Amino acid sequence: MDSLASLSMMTVLMDQEGIQNAYAGMASKTTKNIIAELGLMTAEIEQAREEDLVISARAQSREVFDRALEEIDKIDDQFQGTKFQTFNTIDSAVATVPEANICSISVPGEYACEVTKHALNQGLHCVVFSANVPLEKEREMKELAKQKGLLCMGPDCGVANINGAAFVLSSINNRGPFGIVGASGCGIQHVAAMLHEMGSGVTQTIGTGGKDLTQVVGGISFLMGIDALENNPDTKYIILISRKPDEKVLDKIIQRIKGCKKPVIACLMGADEDKVRTSGAIWAENLDMCGVEALKIIKKEYTFESEALLDQWAEEAVRGMCPEQKYVRGVFAGGTYCDEAMKTMQEVIGGIHSNCPLRPELMLENSYVSVGNTVIDSGEEEFTLGKPHPALDPNVRLPLIEKEGDDPQTAVILLDLILCPPEHIDPAGVTIKAIKAATDKACARGGKIAVVASVLGTDADFQNANLQREELCNAGVYVCKTNRQAAKLAAKIVKLRNGEQNI
């Protein structure tokens, strides 16, 4: 059973009347940790082997549990069945369906290189979601792709939107004049969603995987992506997005931008601004500004919540909190968003502890135990080993959200919701259960926790980003237009709380 099937199982379980808490998954160490955290551990589960499927739930009665299991059996049947034409190998698939032109690959990282090379040798462009591929292997597959003139998006590529189709974790976007090449899936999705919201859109978004701009990989896919968009007549403007590139690779990119015939907007976060500007590209300091600058080109103005409004929300949010409530606790699905939130907040409230901190001294000793102001990336291996990514399965981070309610020092919980086609149809609804559990605990202590969130997605996504935002708003969550805005609000709340402490 793949981890995505366990996702559906958990959703079905939690939807059953009389089931208060539940977890399903292959009995990995991580699954056992989460089950223990949820208080659902039994001696049988302790003994379960990694290949065993465990389903643990707190049910009102045995009858309720049995009924839930019957519903799960139906899901299991659904996952066993298939409606696709199915093959045992890529070769046999291509031999029977010669018009196949792209391959979506999500196999364990250790096999990704061989499978991708196989697909490339069959003439298929590749979107490779598999992660944990050694850099040398990544270079090997990308060099083969380059030699064959095929796109190799990934490994670790969560976002690619080709010919209007959203792959893996991409949002569904309108088509429009912008082409995006990005080494940050979350970043691509963010900017594309801003374009979509303003009635524009994308020709193609080419995700390269986050390691493409390392010295070892050398930006092979990034540079091919720029070529592809420059040669594509429908693409009028090119947007480049990445976290900090290797300096030598950055030099190559700058040279390439200099020679590019189309206007380029560059959001290379952490790179030297003056150096990037020498390329002739429009500089964007962060993802929000990248969307703003792109929209400026087509004479559209994107507006965010004003500082005054955020201040007003912060003041409202802190009313009724207990004296000891003073910290932010962020639980993120997106790595880039986790980074962005820490950078935004540290300017106001100082260093943020994390399992992926901005500075090594801020590393959490235990990712499951928050200290002071803490933000965790729940997509990291300690949370996802043997399980789906939290952007696919909103259930993964529920225990992490809920446990912050146990700490009397939690003042604000900061979240991101990232929509994608294979995800649960109502991630907000699922997450609200954990939010409510956390906030109820604070209420019981006579206080109140503020919850701040942003939703990344579009109204074309199956979940409809606007409906998801509305649902969160109705549950009392402060929903900001972007992740950066949400982080700003959370920092304002913490600052107010600490101001009160000093009085």
Add this chain to the structure above:
Amino acid sequence: MSNASNIQKLFNSPLVCVNVGPKLFGEALEKQNVKVVQVDWKPVAGGDKKMQELLNELGGF
């Protein structure tokens, strides 16, 4: 065909996707009207690393 035109050909063709891995990704594409075929991938030689290396040396898997 030149390298550049390989990619432009993709941009100008209806997508036909070979999905290798969880079916949910293929289903999400199908919902967007992309033609999808599934490869039920399993590790070669049942995951036996030594056998895989040997097979790889004999011509790849």
